[in-house]
Amino acid sequence: MRDSANEVLRAIATNGPVSRAQLARELGLSGPTLTQATKYLLDRGLIVELEQSASTGGRRATLLGLVAAAGQILGIKLAEDHLVGVCIDMESRVQWKFSSDFNSRGADALDELLSILKKNIKKVSGPLLGIGIGLPGVVSPGDMGTTKSAILGWDALDVGNILSERLSTPVLLENDVNTLAIDESLFGRGKDTSNFLTITFGRGIGMGIVINGELYVGSHGAGEIGHVTVANNRNLCECGKLGCLETLASDPAILKKAMAAKVVTKNSTIEDVWKVARLNKKVASSLYKVPGQAVAIALANVINVFGPELVLVSGEGSEAWDIWSEWVLGELQENVVPTMRNFIIEVDPWDDEKWAQGAGALVLRASLTARSDLNASRQAVKSRLRLLPGIRLEKNS
Ligand SMILES: [Zn+2]
Structure with missing residues (x-):
C-alpha cells in the first residue's frame, strides 16, 4: 500500500497533475489499489483534486495535484x-x-x-x-x-x-509577455481556452501565443508582433531593423508624435497624452488612427494564421484601450478572414503584480508539466x- 502510494505521489510530483486513469495506465495499478493509494495521499493532505480543462469538445477531467503549500x-x-x-x-x-x-x-x-x-x-x-x-x-x-x-x-x-x-x-527566465500568457493559461482567462493570444501595449508591443494549451516559443523566440514591418514605414527601430510596428505604435512613439505636434509639452508623459486624446477627438484621431490601423492589420494577420478563440489586451498601455479600440476594432474585423471572426477580444487589466505572478508560474509549469x-x-x-x-x-x- 505504502509503495503504491509512494509511486503515485512520485508520478504526480514529477509529471504534474494527472487523472486517475492516466495514473492507472502509467503505473500499471489496478483500480482498487489506485483508489486506496490516492485516498491515502488525499487523507494526509499531500495531494488535492484539481479540475483541468479538456481539449475543445471534451469533458473536464478531475486531476490529482500536489498540495499548494508544498x-x-x-x-x-x-x-x-x-x-x-x-x-x-x-x-x-x-x-x-x-x-x-x-x-x-x-x-x-x-x-x-x-x-x-x-x-x-x-x-x-x-x-x-x-x-x-x-x-x-x-x-x-x-x-x-x-x-x-x-x-x-x-x-x-x-x-x-x-x-x-x-x-x-533554479532560476528560470522568459520573455515577460510569455510569462503572462503562461499564467493566463494555467490560472487565468486562458484556462478554458486552448488557443489564445495576448497582445500587450506600452513601452513596446508584445505578444504571447498559446496553441493547443502550450505557449509557443519558437526556436529563436516568438510573438515579436512589435517588430513586424508596417508598409511605407522607414523608421529605425531599437531592434536594429527598419519599419517596425513599435516605431509607430509604442507609447514612446505616440508620445514623441504628440510632443512634435505640440499636443503636450516637452516634459509630458503618455498619461498626459491620454488625457488630451480623451477630451479632443481630433487629437485622438491624429495620434492614434494610423498606429491603430497598423496594429489592427498586424493583429489580423496573426489571427488569420493561428485562428484563436480569444485575444487578451494587456500591458501598461492597455489602460488607453478606450482610445485605441476605436481605431483598432473596425479595421481588425475587416482584415480577419470571415470564417475566423468568431473570436473574443478582451482587456486584461494591467497589473505589475500579475506579471510577477506570471513569472512565478514559469517555475510552477516546470514542476507541473509532464x-x-x-x-x-x-x-x-x-x-x-x-x-x-x-x-x-x-x-x-
Ligand atoms: Zn524592431
Whole structure:
C-alpha cells in the first residue's frame, strides 16, 4: 500500500497533475489499489483534486495535484528601472509581495539583482522551489536563460546560469509577455481556452501565443508582433531593423508624435497624452488612427494564421484601450478572414503584480508539466520538488 502510494505521489510530483486513469495506465495499478493509494495521499493532505480543462469538445477531467503549500516560488517582473516580485504557493496564490528600484543598465546590474533576490529568499518560509523572472526581451530557449534585451541594455547576458549558480536555486527566465500568457493559461482567462493570444501595449508591443494549451516559443523566440514591418514605414527601430510596428505604435512613439505636434509639452508623459486624446477627438484621431490601423492589420494577420478563440489586451498601455479600440476594432474585423471572426477580444487589466505572478508560474509549469523535453533548470525544479520534506511519506502506514 505504502509503495503504491509512494509511486503515485512520485508520478504526480514529477509529471504534474494527472487523472486517475492516466495514473492507472502509467503505473500499471489496478483500480482498487489506485483508489486506496490516492485516498491515502488525499487523507494526509499531500495531494488535492484539481479540475483541468479538456481539449475543445471534451469533458473536464478531475486531476490529482500536489498540495499548494508544498512549495513556494518567487516570481519577478524586471523593468529597466525597477522590479516587482511576489512569493506564490503552488496554486499561484500570492503570499506576499515586494518591489525595489533596480538599474538594469548599471555596470553591477546582476550584483544588484542578486542582493535583492537574496534578501527576499530569506523571507520565504517554506521550501523554495525556484525563481521565475519575466523580462522585456528574448531569452534563448533550451538553456538556462541567455538574455538579450534592448530595453534592459543586456546583450546575450548569461543571466540564468549566473543567478542559479550564485543563489543555489533554479532560476528560470522568459520573455515577460510569455510569462503572462503562461499564467493566463494555467490560472487565468486562458484556462478554458486552448488557443489564445495576448497582445500587450506600452513601452513596446508584445505578444504571447498559446496553441493547443502550450505557449509557443519558437526556436529563436516568438510573438515579436512589435517588430513586424508596417508598409511605407522607414523608421529605425531599437531592434536594429527598419519599419517596425513599435516605431509607430509604442507609447514612446505616440508620445514623441504628440510632443512634435505640440499636443503636450516637452516634459509630458503618455498619461498626459491620454488625457488630451480623451477630451479632443481630433487629437485622438491624429495620434492614434494610423498606429491603430497598423496594429489592427498586424493583429489580423496573426489571427488569420493561428485562428484563436480569444485575444487578451494587456500591458501598461492597455489602460488607453478606450482610445485605441476605436481605431483598432473596425479595421481588425475587416482584415480577419470571415470564417475566423468568431473570436473574443478582451482587456486584461494591467497589473505589475500579475506579471510577477506570471513569472512565478514559469517555475510552477516546470514542476507541473509532464513534458519530457525539459532543460536543465526545469529539471532542477523537478528534483527539488521530489526532495521536499512536505511530500515525504511516513515509514509505516
Ligand atoms: Zn524592431
